[in-house]
Amino acid sequence: MLKQELETTFDNITIRMEKKNQLELSITKDGIMSVLSFLKNKGYDHLHVISCVDWIDDKQLELVYILSAYMKQDVPGETEQLNILLKTRIGRDDPKYITSIALFPAAEPYEREIHEMFGVDFLGHPRLTPLLLERDYDIPPFRKDFDTKQYVDDVFGSVPSVEGEDKN
Amino acid sequence: MHIIELIFSPLLALLIGVFFLGLARKVMARIQWRYGPPVTQPLIDIIRLLSQKSASHGVAFNIGLVMSLAGSLVITLFLPFGKIAPMSNSGGMLVILYLMLIGPLGMAISSGESANPNASIGISRKLLLAMGYELPFLLVVLALMTAYNTTSITEIVSLQRDTGWSMFTFPLVLSGIAYLLILPAMLGVRPFEVVNAPQEISSGPLVEYGGPYLALATLQHALAFFIGISLFVNLMWGGAANPVIFFLKMLVVFFLGIFVNAVFPRLRIDQAIRYLWRWPSLIAFAGLILVCVTGS
Amino acid sequence: MTGMEILLLVAFGGVMLTYILGRISSSLRNTFAVVLSLVLVVIIALMYDKTGETIFYRGFFGIPMSFRIDALSWLFAMATSVLGCLSVIFSLSYMSDRKNISFYYSMLFLVNAGMLGVVFSGDLLSFFIFWEIMSWSTFLLISFNRGPAVAAGLKYIIMSIIGSMAMLAGTISLYTNYGTLNIADLSHLTVSASPGYQLFLLIIFGVAFGIKNAVMPLHTWLPDAYTEAPSPFSAVLSGMLTRMGIYGFLLIIYVVVGAARFLHAADSTVSSFNYVLAWLGAITIVIPTFIAMLQNDAKRLLAWHGIGQGGYMILGIAFGTNMGVAGGIFHTLNHAIYIVLLFMSVAAIQYRTGGVRDLNSLGGLIKKMPVAFIGALLGICGLIGVPLTNGFVSKWMIYKTLISGRAPFLAFAALIGSWGTILSVYKFLHNIFLGQLPEKYRDIKQSPFNMKLPIIVLSSTILLFGILPGLPLRVINKIVVSFGFDSLNISLWGIVSESGMLNTINLFAAILAGLIAVWLFFRIGARTIPVKQDDNYAAGAAVPRDRYSYTAKYYDPLFRMISPYLKDIFNTFYMKIADLTGYLSNGIRKIYTGYVGNYVMYIVLFISLMIFVQMKWSPW
């Protein structure tokens, strides 16, 4: 029922329904905002999380918005909770994207974390300051091409042990 | 003879106070099915604390603490311990009441100087708790003083020798019950251990006390414990002819306090005040009225 | 020209001279003011232990106006002049940046002279005149810095006028009954007076002195007056001026009515009046002290304590035994010393922090102003009555009389009052001096020397009177004997009474030995490292600037419990009366419309009314 409505309103949307209560939608990056507002009006007003996947071989970052109805009765005719996964792909080197804070204020920390960990620059985000990390990294740590072992060796290895330390 | 008493009664009080602390930790451990530290553990702690170089927050930080311990030491001179009562004739119960005030005041000034909010919260709780138990305590003490028509504590003790323990003589029964109800608060045992609560306000006024300061603070705590018990035994349980019986009576009161300490959770400060100002104050007030009516 | 006439001439002359000199040059005026106050102190000191009476003026309808000096008036005069001198020295630098300072100094001397006049007056007429001079000059000084101070001054002057009118009525009734106003003669004549008349006298004069001494129902003017007055003057105001009420009570109860002789007679009205007064004193101790605990303005907190401590004095005096009266007088002296000290330390803080009195925004000033801290510390120790301070000895005497006089409930009110004082006074000390120093007071300088001198002098007198109470008690013993009581057994360091003695030298020796022993024990511990205020335990985090202090709403748990009971009902009651009279007088004002026609109409109407009455009933 919701599937037909989505197909009619949006043209280049692909919908898959593998699990019982999980609906996967994927769309091009400029259609995301309209789908988000459409779903929000339908009653799916709770943004669980925005996560990001690094497809390094086809040089793309995939943003996943996970939505659901916060209160069951918000959505008429809804038997049990339906989670919607909205996916989109953006280019991997110097990625830019528009922020969704206007629709979901809760998206602010998630977008800051993705900016920090994957380097995605969200335009219009009020404060893209680091959320969790203490130090600054040239390659964002969660990207696949970030070599943790190498990073650990040259950052922590380079700290000299205090003289005469390893005698006992 | 008088000089020896003057020197040794504070030392004796310190010794017994420290012994009580060690015994308290042992008994608490035993109640919780643990072995618990040796009884001399507070002594070991004090030796270790004295050897640590700690931080000081200024002159008032040092002097306030020294004043508070000195104040508690001086009280032990006024409290008769069995027959040893070195200075109890140069000012009676009123002087003791006001001397009991120097300890908390000195501690409050020195921990106020440590500029730590935990300490300030701890002091405001200590003074509020003191306000809480002081109301019924004053009623009880006034009832005693009017019943025995004297303000000197040695006279109260000697009068009790013939009229029996003042807790069980007719007009003072109510005051005795009220005193028992507020004793945990005066000793600072668990239900009313609101002041140095380690979990909530990281041990209140003691938050900035390092080595020697913590040693003085534990001694002051031990002395306050000793004074609370010996005051109760002198006023309510008739004091004793010789120090040994007096010490045994103190042990009984001590175990009473520790059992209460081991069992009760900690009250919030306003719950503590509400409790102290409700039933114990009512009973103490009735006790005073009873004494006035029957006494005059 | 006995010593008293010279003294009052110098005092009143000084008022005009300071004003004129002020016009010429301020430094000349300052030196003259200090010299004048010192001269006053010396003159009074020379008149120690003299009693006598001289008539100095007969012109007022032939009623002889005389001066009288005895032990009581000497003590009060001495206290007034010494405290006046200290506050003049203190206000040299405090008032240096204000305008019309010469007016302030001349008024200060006028108040001083008025108080000396009250204390030395031998008859009720001169007593009343000097009383009015004192009240009016106080009004001018309270409303010195304009704004809300004028309202506080107005409130003060209205209540003290009511008191003076009551006193005037009493004086007139005395004059009509006995034809003389001389206090010495009156004390012989009133013995034969009927109990009802004695009670009337006591109540009339009691109202006048009760308002001045802020006994509970008549206390509402005091908090506003103390807070709005300039600090050095509010020190004098709280120290000596309000205690003129106590002088009045002593005068009326023990001299004019001469109660000492028959206080314990069963039917005597005086003992019933004293009993009611004692209960008023007890209430005056408890309620203001708890209200003081909840104040956030330093001076208002001290003002409420001024009322509370007044209760102790009333309690001591109203309890008619020799120890009680001696305790009451000694407490008046002690209170004068430490309340002036506390107001001066608050003034020193105000002078340095630009007039800040709010307890929630100060903190950590002990490192910057140690002398003010020592003064405040000793002041509050005296206020609480910590052993070794003067407050303790006088409170001990008052408690001793209450307990041996079998009045445990009064003693309970007094003791609870002192515990309430501890809480509120520690909040005063903690919020100003202890805790974290705010950023903006980082570079405060020490208080200037002429502020430190009075603080040091007063602190040392607190300790001196605490350790050797015999010095003041010998003078007070003379007063008690002059009232007709039997003398106390006073030794240099305490009182020996039948039911237990107080020995402050032993106490001092014991505490000193304890301090030395503990200090040595502390010294054998390891060396301590001085550390700044931001090297503090903050659960591993760095100490946040300016937000790491806990002073606001200091006793919040207690505040939530007792604040509903502490509404100042008397204040609201008096305010209602004030509004009512305002409304009524507004109605009357409407009669004067300003057109001459209306006035002519009123006259014609009145005459016709008179004619009508004459014709109907012909009363003449």
Place this chain on the structure above:
Amino acid sequence: MDRNQLKKWFQNPVKMAHKYSLHVVYFCTGCGIIEIPPSITARWDAERFGIIPVATPRQASLFIIAGYVSLKTLRSIIRTYEQMPEPKFTVSLGSCPINGGMYYDSYNTIKHLEKYIPVDGMIAGCMPRPEAIFVGVTHLWTLIDKDMADGYKRYRSNYSAYRANQEKILGKLEWPPLFPIHGEE
């Protein structure tokens, strides 16, 4: 309290007092907190050795770091260590503070804690059991006996090296250096 214990007490009471009264500040980062409560309650009662937890570093003489040390908590660890009074000992619990443990390649955990604050004793194990903790404590006693538990002396002597390491990892530190650094500042 047999005879040679008594002899030791009279010879050097301060050292014995340090051994038998270790007031502990537990720094429970990561999974360390799981092992502390059982070691201080009924079954393995630590108090019989005089070890009681205290609320503030000022009152402590032993500093136990239990669990992995992330960049952010290193700041608090250094601050707490510097606030402890002088004869102080540090014991690290678990293998993470020793060489990073299972977070050996994580970008934000500290690998060798002893590069930043001196550590007197290390108890290995991916959260050692209370018995291991007590074995560690008894080892600490022997170290104290032989005066080898001199972490605080090492911290004082080469403080500039420690401070440099700390600032290399954490950047600018908000609190002033504990001991005066001879040299650049």
